[in-house]
Amino acid sequence: MATKTGSSLSALDTGLRHLPSRNKQVLTAQPVKHESNPIGRGGRTLSHHDGLDFEVVKAVLFDIDGTLCNSDPLHFKVFQEALQKEGFNNGLPIDETFFRRNISGRHNPDILAELFPEWTAEKANQFAEDKEAAFRCLAGSTLCRMPGLTEFLGWLEETNRRKVAVTNAPRSNAQCMLDALDLSARFEQIIIGAECACPKPAPDPYIVGLNALAVQPSEAIAIEDSPSGIRAAVAAGIPTVGILSGQEAATLRTAGARWLIRDFKDLMDVIYKKAPEEQGTPVEMR
Incomplete structure (x- = not known):
């Protein structure tokens, strides 16, 4: 069934990046104070x-x-195919930039609540289970x-x-x-x-x-x-x-x-x- 058929990917991407995290209120621990050290000031690698x-x-x-x-290339492939099957973004495949910004490293329920807010919990759970099963099929030998x-x-x-x-x-x-x-x-x-x-x-x-x-x-x-x-x-x-x-x-x-x-x-x-x-x-x- 096609969903989100009226959304453009760029508009959705922009919107998602500004949505508050449902877990944001939990982040009460004080982060370590430091200066971020890039890989290689001047282009060199991390050293002692x-x-x-x-x-x-x-x-x-x-x-x-x-x-x-x-494993990200496998997750990207599986998510891209699964979202396209659902008609996300008018059936156009997501790109790697969208994947990195909105999917990579995040928890499935949080991802799907933002991409498909109209879905029932049962629908979202089934999508996640099918997607993860597809990932495992690829991961075992790759x-x-x-x-x-x-x-x-x-x-x-x-x-x-x-x-x-x-x-x-x-x-x-x-x-x-x-x-x-x-x-x-x-x-x-x-x-x-x-x-x-x-x-x-x-x-x-x-x-x-x-x-x-x-x-x-x-x-x-x-x-x-x-x-x-x-x-x-x-x-x-x-x-x-x-x-x-x-x-x-x-x-x-x-x-x-x-x-x-x-x-x-x-x-x-x-x-x-x-x-x-x-x-x-x-x-x-x-």
């Missing part, structure tokens, strides 16, 4: 001179989608670990640092991705946003993660790829690394990321204290 000191880090809280693996992740996880384990995964994905999706990446046994707990009082961008999932690890925010870092996830981690008081797997650098800085990396190889460079000239090809600001 930029204030990321692993000597004080006792635990790492990882997002899953777009962080452990580059996903691979982010560059440097294997080495970074190994270093954390060798140095007895703790780790959990914190995600807005449904538990079935989270488990599917971890199985596909052969990472199911590598995390102490999997924190699911929908199983907390509020999902990201509220801080609740990260607060649950900190409590599970019995660490203070200053003793941990979070690694996130989406504005929603970064806002959640920062609201929980956790210094946050933004990974540039899909979003623009400026978007992640605005959300509150203290550091930006291309992938986990950049973190290994920091751990082994490589100077910028010893690192890989410099990344230009996007």
